[in-house]
Structure formats: structure tokens, C-alpha cells
Amino acid sequence: MVAMAVEFRSDPAQAPRRGPGWWFSGVSEMARRNIRHILRSPELVAYALIQPVMFVLLFTYVFGGAMHVPGGNYKQFLLPGIFVQMVLFGSVFGTTVGVSTDLRSGIMDRFRSMPISRSAVLVGRTVSEILRNLVSVAVMIVVGLLIGFRLDDGLLPALGGLALLLFFGYAMSWLGVYVGMSTGSPNAAQSAGLTWLFPFTFLSSAFAPTGSMPGWLQAYADHSPMTTMVDSVRGLSDGTPVGSEVLQTLAWSAGVTLLFGTLAVRKYASQSR
Amino acid sequence: MTAAVLVAGVSKRFESKRGAVTALDNLELTVDEGTVHGLLGPNGAGKTTVVRILSTLLRPDEGRAEVFGLDVGKDAWRVRAAIGLTGQTAAVDDLLTGRENLRMVGRLFGLSGARAAARADELLTRFDLLEAADRQVKTYSGGMGRRLDLAASLMAAPRLLFLDEPTTGLDPRSRRELWGLVKELRQEGTTVLLTTQYLEEADQLADSLSVLDRGRVIAHGTPDQLKAEVGSDWVDVALADGEALDRARALLVDRLGVDPVVDRETLRMQAPVSDGTELTGVMSLLKDGGIVVGDVALRRPTLDDVFLAVTGHPAEPAPDPRQSSKKRKGGR
Numbered sequence: 054m055v056a057m058a059v060e061f062r063s064d065p066a067q068a069p070r071r072g073p074g075w076w077f078s079g080v081s082e083m084a085r086r087n088i089r090h091i092l093r094s095p096e097l098v099a100y101a102l103i104q105p106v107m108f109v110l111l112f113t114y115v116f117g118g119a120m121h122v123p124g125g126n127y128k129q130f131l132l133p134g135i136f137v138q139m140v141l142f143g144s145v146f147g148t149t150v151g152v153s154t155d156l157r158s159g160i161m162d163r164f165r166s167m168p169i170s171r172s173a174v175l176v177g178r179t180v181s182e183i184l185r186n187l188v189s190v191a192v193m194i195v196v197g198l199l200i201g202f203r204l205d206d207g208l209l210p211a212l213g214g215l216a217l218l219l220f221f222g223y224a225m226s227w228l229g230v231y232v233g234m235s236t237g238s239p240n241a242a243q244s245a246g247l248t249w250l251f252p253f254t255f256l257s258s259a260f261a262p263t264g265s266m267p268g269w270l271q272a273y274a275d276h277s278p279m280t281t282m283v284d285s286v287r288g289l290s291d292g293t294p295v296g297s298e299v300l301q302t303l304a305w306s307a308g309v310t311l312l313f314g315t316l317a318v319r320k321y322a323s324q325s326r
Numbered sequence: 327m328t329a330a331v332l333v334a335g336v337s338k339r340f341e342s343k344r345g346a347v348t349a350l351d352n353l354e355l356t357v358d359e360g361t362v363h364g365l366l367g368p369n370g371a372g373k374t375t376v377v378r379i380l381s382t383l384l385r386p387d388e389g390r391a392e393v394f395g396l397d398v399g400k401d402a403w404r405v406r407a408a409i410g411l412t413g414q415t416a417a418v419d420d421l422l423t424g425r426e427n428l429r430m431v432g433r434l435f436g437l438s439g440a441r442a443a444a445r446a447d448e449l450l451t452r453f454d455l456l457e458a459a460d461r462q463v464k465t466y467s468g469g470m471g472r473r474l475d476l477a478a479s480l481m482a483a484p485r486l487l488f489l490d491e492p493t494t495g496l497d498p499r500s501r502r503e504l505w506g507l508v509k510e511l512r513q514e515g516t517t518v519l520l521t522t523q524y525l526e527e528a529d530q531l532a533d534s535l536s537v538l539d540r541g542r543v544i545a546h547g548t549p550d551q552l553k554a555e556v557g558s559d560w561v562d563v564a565l566a567d568g569e570a571l572d573r574a575r576a577l578l579v580d581r582l583g584v585d586p587v588v589d590r591e592t593l594r595m596q597a598p599v600s601d602g603t604e605l606t607g608v609m610s611l612l613k614d615g616g617i618v619v620g621d622v623a624l625r626r627p628t629l630d631d632v633f634l635a636v637t638g639h640p641a642e643p644a645p646d647p648r649q650s651s652k653k654r655k656g657g658r
Contacts, residue, residue: 068407069436082433086419093421093462159417163478166381168406169434 069168076170083177090151091185100146105139105193112260113200122262124291132197133286134259137279139193140186140218142250144226147182149246152233161321171322175230175314182226183219190218206292214289217302221282224306227313234320259283278305328395330486330517331357331380336389338375338541349375350386351541357534359394359485362508362518364532364549366525366632371538373521374414377490380519381411393486407435410479410487414494416471417478420464424455424474427463428481435482442481449477453507469500476507487511489520493527505530525628529553537636545636556627556635561605562596563612564620571595577615578608596625 069075091098112131122130152175155161164174194202204211229246236242256270257263257279263271274280281301288295333355339346350372357363365373378384379391382402391398393405411417418427425446432442450459453473458466463474472492479487489508493501508518508531522528528535529549537545537552545552565571571588574595578584582604586597599605605624612619 068404071403075436079434082430086422086430089426090419090421158420159413159415160419162383162413163411163417163431164434165383166406166409166411167431167434168403168436 071170076173079169079173080177080180083174084181085177087151087178087181088184091147091181100143102189102192104142105135105189106196108135108139109193109196109200116260120261124293128197128201129203129291130262130287131260132193132202133290134257134283136190136193136218136286137221137283138254138259139189140222141225141254141279142247143186143189144182144222145229145232145246145250146243147185148178148226148229149233149236149242150239151178152230153236153239153242156234157238165321172314172318175317175321179223179226179230183223186219186222190215202290204290206289210289210292214286217285217289217299217306218282220306221278221302224309224313227310227317231313231317231320234317253277253279257283276301278302278309281305328359329356329392330359330361330394331355331363331519332390332392332395333376333380334390336376336379336386336391338372338379338384338386349541350379353389353541354543355536357517357519359517360512360515361533362512362520362531364528364535365519365521365538366523366528366535367521367538368523368633370540372541373538374490375541376538377411377413377488377519377521381409381488382406407482408485410482410484411490412472412476412479412488412492413490416463416468416475418463418471418474421462423460423462424450424466425459427474428478431478432481437482445481449480453477454503467500469496469503472496472500472504473507476504480511484516486517486519489518491521491523494523501527525556525632526626537632539633539637545632552632553627556631559599560596560625560627560631561599561608562594562623562625563608564622565593565595566618566620567593570617573615574612574617577611577617581611582607593620599624 109132112135113128117127117131120127120130124130152161161174194204198204232246233242236245256274257277258274259279263274263280266274278301281298282305284298285295285302287293288298333353336350336353337348338350339348341347353372353376355363355365355376365376367373375384379386380393380398382398382405385399394408396405396408398405418424419430422430428446428449429439429442432445433439437445447456450456453476455470455474455477458470463471466474476489476492492508493504496504505527508520512518512531512533518531520528520531532549534548535546535552536543545555563574565574568590571590571593575586575588578586578595578597582597584597586595588595597608599608609619609622
């Protein structure tokens with residue numbers, strides 16, 4: 054090996070200047086890294102593509118015949134529920150496991166010892182989840198259209214529903230980041246990340262109308278962010294009137310983003326870990 | 327001249343299930359710019375805690391910790407621009423290729439895309455990773471992963487490099503390669519703070535040494551000074567039985583004035599020798615005395631010998647709360 058002359062040398066005086074430009078470059082570099090992760094992890098691609106298709110087909114053909122729902126069309130009722138469930142699971146699972154893996158491998162310490170803005174590392178991760186969700190939802194819509202799901206309300210409301218769904222997924226990915234930062238190992242993160250998701254998903258209008266639930270349960274189910282999200286997508290796809298559901302979902306998503314975003318960044322920056 | 331590293335009166339305690347554990351206890355440390363300084367100590371002596379404080383990952387409870395005159399807490403941002411950190415595990419991204427890893431780190435340090443690419447190529451060539459550059463890191467061997475990790479820490483040509491047990495878990499060949507790289511860096515003027523459990527490693531690389539025990543510096547000086555205190559190599563002889571052991575010991579005491587350490591259970595005798603001639607001296611003495619010798623080994627002094635010389639007790643790994651809660655690949 055030949056010793057090479059060092060042509061430049063870092064200097065504290067040349068530390069990158071903090072500001073929006075530096076923040077964006079950090080975010081985009083981290084997002085690029087995570088998108089590569091998603092593309093290179095067969096299990097993540099499977100999660101984004103195969104699982105939603107499987108759920109759509111299973112629920113439609115197994116439960117579909119036995120279900121009586123308002124409007125009478127279970128496919129039309131079910132698919133928004135599946136969309137939301139898949140976005141939720143994908144967002145939470147992806148970030149929880151990803152962040153805890155980074156913590157364990159030591160690469161998070163590398164980032165923390167570098168002049169990168171505190172939030173950029175985590176924002177880069179959540180931003181890349183939007184892309185994964187977009188692909189996942191697109192695949193589900195195509196499969197849905199093939200088996201008889203209809204977007205009767207027109208293109209603009211459908212796009213609005215998609216945007217709302219991606220925002221909801223973004224908020225939930227922050228929750229996933231926080232859970233991932235709080236658990237000790239990727240395995241623990243996997244179970245901690247997934248266990249609460251099942252009751253959270255099923256105690257809602259996603260798969261069955263809340264009207265048949267016991268009163269105390271219905272009181273929760275009617276106002277859970279899951280229900281407001283699913284009902285918003287339903288309304289925006291089949292044209293039933295939507296109103297407060299959309300606003301409630303926006304409020305929930307903004308709240309979750311703000312709360313867990315703050316908690317996660319604070320945890321990342323905390324020096325005593 | 328400002329010291330590259332100045333640690334004055336730094337203490338750090340961790341809370342654990344067994345109560346508070348003192349990781350650093352009023353620690354003092356100075357590293358001059360352009361030198362390689364070794365922190366030598368057993369598990370739990372506080373070596374990693376020192377590195378984590380100086381690399382802005384931990385805040386000390388008390389005391390002053392500065393890098394190039396900048397406080398690691400208040401001026402963390404500028405400190406981070408001047409340092410490189412290579413820990414005990416390869417802190418690189420397994421799913422990215424070697425080249426992608428280096429470019430990413432370069433861009434995150436603020437190099438332009440072209441400059442990051444050129445610097446990545448330069449380091450890949452230098453660290454003998456060019457052939458594997460476009461393979462995912464998960465296919466790398468342990469030694470390759472560590473080299474890439476070091477390359478990543480060098481992307482921004484840091485003025486100060488932290489190497490936290492850089493060769494733990496590496497095979498002898500990879501270890502030697504890494505030593506060669508550290509020596510080159512020193513020649514180029516990089517200041518290095520190295521932690522190690524191996525006296526030989528510290529001897530090979532460091533200009534000066536601090537020996538850590540339970541969060542305190544118990545000895546410091548050049549490797550030569552320390553070795554002078556510890557003694558030189560040891561000859562280690564296996565004998566047939568207890569009777570031979572006693573006679574061999576008596577011979578050494580009478581004729582060489584050396585009192586060897588004997589272990590009656592393993593029937594082994596160990597004595598310090600100053601150079602090769604004394605080894606042959608010991609052997610011919612035993613042969614002339616009619617003592618049959620099993621195997622003979624020449625042993626370099628270890629961290630245990632340093633501890634024995636400096637503190638009078640062997641190195642005892644202290645419980646380390648960080649390690650018990652987070653088991654790391656490759657151990658420590």
C-alpha cells in the first residue's frame with residue numbers, strides 16, 4: 054500500500070453550516086439509503102406487494118359471502134379497510150424494525166457522531182416510507198379494480214383519499230420510529246411493533262361495521278383514527294358524503310406526527326443512551 | 327499548541343439494575359496533536375466511555391472534555407466535523423455496497439457528489455476493497471467490514487480518529503493489516519486515540535499510553551517506559567512432576583537470581599527473561615541439572631502482567647452496564 058498525500062483535512066472551522074439547505078441534503082441522503090434498503094430487502098418488497106394482494110383476495114372470497122354491510126357490497130366496503138391496514142402495518146413495521154436495526158448495528162452512533170442535523174436522519178427514514186406506501190397502495194388499487202372495486206366518486210376525490218392515506222401512513226411511521234428507538238433489539242421491536250397493531254386495526258370499521266359491536270366498544274371504535282381513516286377512504290372512493298371523518302383523520306395524523314416526531318427526535322438526540 | 331484531546335476531572339456514572347456503576351472516576355487525559363495515544367485496560371475499565379464522551383455521544387457528569395480546544399458538549403457540531411469514529415462493530419450499512427456506504431458518509435459530511443465519489447475510490451483502493459466495492463457489505467468478511475468501517479471514518483480526513491478496540495475479533499492477518507493502516511495515518515499527521523486490551527497492539531501503534539482501571543488512569547507513559555516497569559518476555563516451561571518443579575525453581579533462584587512463578591496444578595514454571603540469551607541460559611541450566619522439560623514457550627507480557635506490575639492485582643473485568651444491557655457482536 055502506498056501512503057497518499059492527504060489533499061484536504063477536516064477542520065472544526067469548516068463544519069457544515071447548519072440551515073435548511075444542509076438539513077435537506079441530509080434528509081435526501083438518508084431517504085436514498087432507505088429506499089435502497091426497501092428495494093434490496095425481499096421481505097419488505099413482499100410485504101409491500103404480495104401481502105396486500107393476499108389480504109384483498111382472502112377477505113373478499115372467505116368473509117365476503119357471509120358479511121352484510123351498509124350498501125350491500127362487501128368488496129366496496131372492505132377494500133378501503135385493507136388499504137388502511139396495509140399502509141398502517143407497512144409504515145409501523147418498516148420503521149420500527151429499521152430503526153432498531155440501525156441502533157443495534159452501531160450505524161446510528163456513526164450518524165450521531167457526524168455533523169448531521171438531529172432530525173434529518175429520522176425524517177429521511179419516514180419520508181422514504183411514503184414511497185413504499187405509494188407503491189403498495191397502487192398495487193392494491195389495481196388488484197381491487199380487477200376484482201370489482203370501483204372509484205365512483207371520480208379522480209379528484211380518489212386522489213384526495215390517496216393523499217390522506219399517505220399522510221396517515223407518514224404519521225404512523227413516526228410512531229414506528231419511536232417504538233424502534235425505545236426497544237432494545239430488532240426482535241423485541243418486531244413484537245413490540247406488531248402486537249398492538251392487531252387490536253388497533255380490528256377495533257374499527259375496517260372489516261366489519263361498528264354497529265354490531267357492544268356499546269362500550271363501539272364508542273371507542275367509532276372515534277379511533279383507524280375508523281375515521283377508513284371511512285374517509287370509503288367516502289372518497291364511492292361517493293358517500295364525507296365530512297368530519299376527513300378532518301378528524303387530518304387532526305389525528307398531525308397530532309401523531311407532532312407528538313411522536315418530537316419524542317423520537319428527542320430520544321435520538323439524547324446523549325445518555 | 328492546543329492539545330487534540332483534553333480530559334480533566336471527568337466522571338461518569340451509569341444507572342443499572344445493580345445500582346449506580348461508576349464508569350469514569352475523575353479521569354485525566356491529554357493527547358498531543360499528531361500522536362497515537364493508547365488507552366489500555368480490561369473490559370469495563372471505562373475505555374469505551376471515554377471514546378463516547380469525546381465523540382459527542384455521551385455527556386460527562388462532571389469535568390471538562392475538549393477536542394482541539396472545543397467543548398464536546400457546547401461545541402458538539404464543530405467537534406463532529408473534525409473527528410472520525412470506528413467502534414467495536416463495523417458501523418456500516420449491510421444492505422449497501424462498500425462504495426455506496428463511503429459515498430453516503432462523504433455526502434453526509436458535506437463533500438460534493440464528485441468529491442465523495444473520488445475520495446471513496448481512493449480509500450477503496452488504499453484499503454484493498456476495490457474488487458468488493460460493488461458488493462453488498464453483508465457479503466464481506468469480518469476483516470473487510472472493519473476496513474470499510476475505518477475507511478468510512480476517514481472519508482472527511484478527520485484530524486482526530488477514535489479507534490475503539492479496532493482489532494477485537496479479527497484474525498491475526500487482518501489485525502496486522504489494520505495496524506499497518508494506523509501507522510500510515512499517523513505518518514500523515516492524523517491524531518489517533520486507540521483503545522485496546524492488548525499490550526502488544528498498544529506497543530505496536532502508540533506513542534504514549536494510559537492504563538485504565540475502574541475509570542481511573544493508573545499509569546501513563548511511553549510503551550517502553552511501561553514495558554520497563556512490567557518486565558520483558560517470559561519463558562514458560564512445563565515439567566514432569568512436582569519434584570522436578572521444585573528442583574527447577576531452586577536452580578533458577580540459586581544460579582540466576584530469578585524467582586519464577588510456579589503453578590503446582592498445571593506443573594508449569596514461568597520466569598521473566600530479558601533477551602534470547604537468557605532463554606537458552608535457562609534451558610541449558612535445566613538440562614545440566616538433569617531436569618526433563620516438557621514444552622517450552624516464550625510469552626510476551628500481557629495486560630495482566632501490566633496490571634500485576636502497576637497495581638499488584640490482576641486485571642478484573644468490572645461489570646459494565648452498557649455491555650450487559652446491549653450485547654454486541656464480536657464481544658469486547
